[in-house]
Amino acid sequence: MLLRIHFTGADLVRTSVAHRPDPLWETVLSLRVLQHRAGSPAAECWGRDVLARQAGNLRTLLPLVRPYGYFPDFLTPPDGALGIEHGIDALTATPARHLRGDLTVLAAGGTLPPWTRDLAAGRPDALRGLARALRGYYATALAPLEQSMRTTVRAEYAAQATVAAESGIEGVLSDLGPGMRWNPPVLEVRYSVNQELHLNGRGLLLVPTLFRARTPVSLLDPELPPVLTYPARRTVSPGAPAAGKLGPLMGRTRTAILQSTAETSRSTSELARLVGMSQASVSHHTTVLRAAGLISSTRHRNTVLHSVTSLGSLLLRG
Structure with a gap:
């Protein structure tokens, strides 16, 4: 089943990506x-x-x-x-x-x-x-x-702004992630029901989100301002050139921890498994990264979750 979003030339001009979380x-x-x-x-x-x-x-x-x-x-x-x-x-x-x-x-x-x-x-x-x-x-x-929501959405917005500058809004629509396909002038979205949405010159607001639904989500009422939420994707990959240059500066372990928190929020125990170190050693490294403003940490009961900050994302992107 598909949500089919129909664009006109005016809609392409008026389509945008949210720069902060909703x-x-x-x-x-x-x-x-x-x-x-x-x-x-x-x-x-x-x-x-x-x-x-x-x-x-x-x-x-x-x-x-x-x-x-x-x-x-x-x-x-x-x-x-x-x-x-x-x-x-x-x-x-x-x-x-x-x-x-x-x-x-x-x-x-x-x-x-x-x-x-x-x-x-x-x-x-x-x-x-x-x-x-x-x-x-x-x-x-x-x-x-x-903080995690803001960092995630800002990173996604920055990445999409780069794509739009190089390839226009159609470049953004062509690479929104799994389950979505740009088949001009229609954006086809794998969905829970069959639905047609005609933008009729209003444009579309794309809203990246930290929390992930099974599919992108829109509104049912076609008279409401058109919106499509989709899971924000981290813009840093393990092989990113900028990240490769950080090793001599920060050390391989701290670079690996920073990259891992850029992919998704991680607990201390998850980071320990990913980098092959004890939790005590990872805690020391996350303390240093947090003091430098590169990650933020949030406690939930007995677990601490670590997420990259805007500064950390910028550093990884070079």
Whole structure:
């Protein structure tokens, strides 16, 4: 099945890549990751911590964001690009007819809890309850990862800006990653349903995300501002020429650690396995890299996750 996004010449001119993370898109996608996180030690650690601390908020949010398929468009208003509070304010101002329409589509895929009837009616108490759940979840589950989100999206934006400068926006559309194919004038996206989206001169906002969905995600309502989220790809490869020059300066071990954190967030134990050293030795090296501003570290219970910073990404890219 495919999402087919139809471009005109005007759409190509108006298509852009987001330069900073959208907290509500990251929130929704993280709720999906929370429900199918097997295979990633970092996601497992993060997920256990969130489940233990967010039971009340998750009772509100998980019925709206199922592991697969549709979730309500109103959860990701365009204002979310300006910050979590701007996004939540816009969400709570959603007209009742849109709330009702989105929840009707969601109900077709499974029974919803009774409280969603008040939400569909646009009742203020229900909207305030959803806003509280989103704020509480974001503060615990995503706020500690804000640096990683910013670093990831900035690195992706910088890479796509380079491609656009050399090959135009069609160059960007031709290499967005697995499951997407630019077949001019249509971008074909492997999707959960067959869907046609005609941009009609509005352009498309491409939103790189830290949290990875099984497929890129768009909105169902064709009248909303067109957006397509996709997993941001790290721009540094182990064989990158700039990285090869860092060995004599930083040492092979610290260079390897920096490269590994550029691929994805890594725990100390993961880094130890990757570089073939003890966790104590890796901790020493990550302390030095963190002091130099090249990586950031976030603690989740008994595990510390390390991510490359913007400065580290720039250094690796030369």
